[in-house]
Amino acid sequence: EAGVAQSPRYKIIEKRQSVAFWCNPISGHATLYWYQQILGQGPKLLIQFQNNGVVDDSQLPKDRFSAERLKGVDSTLKIQPAKLEDSAVYLCASSFSGIEQFFGPGTRLTVL
């Protein structure tokens, strides 16, 4: 069974530029999560989707971050404009039952 796929794996941008990350969950997993992991910290949930609906986006900085999951399968997370403090690893995870989450390899973002 294929795991959670993410791209790109690495991205370097200048502050105030925009960037987008892509995630393809495990087939059949209705729930998809985006986490932000700043160096030295544990992952923090940004947004959770159930199919193509948002369940929790309470910690998403909505003035600059947006996410969508149009067909209830893959998802895109966008940052526009990026700030220095957005430098982090962005992890995507998916779940079938809600009991266990499976994580992708992450996208490491560096904002200069």
Added chain:
Amino acid sequence: KQEVTQIPAALSVPEGENLVLNCSFTDSAIYNLQWFRQDPGKGLTSLLLIQSSQREQTSGRLNASLDKSSGRSTLYIAASQPGDSATYLCAVRRGVTGGGNKLTFGTGTQLKVEL
């Protein structure tokens, strides 16, 4: 608000030593607790998941215990090997429906096992 703490933040041990990693959480109303391993530049790999009704789970050289009432979990690694070097994260889940099934993570313990 749930807060998860892991002690120590970093640990270095010689190969073959048995070791214990600690995790504590402030809100005991959890559905389950999960231990993950994270290698540099990689995503998270699930190691053990303990339901709130369970006391412990074992997988190979790993044993995780849960004391829900005191808000504590430990991960025991027996006969450590250099390949165990990684960051270990614990995370708690409040429920399985809606926003309740999000994970709240600790900051991790960075383990180095030396030859």
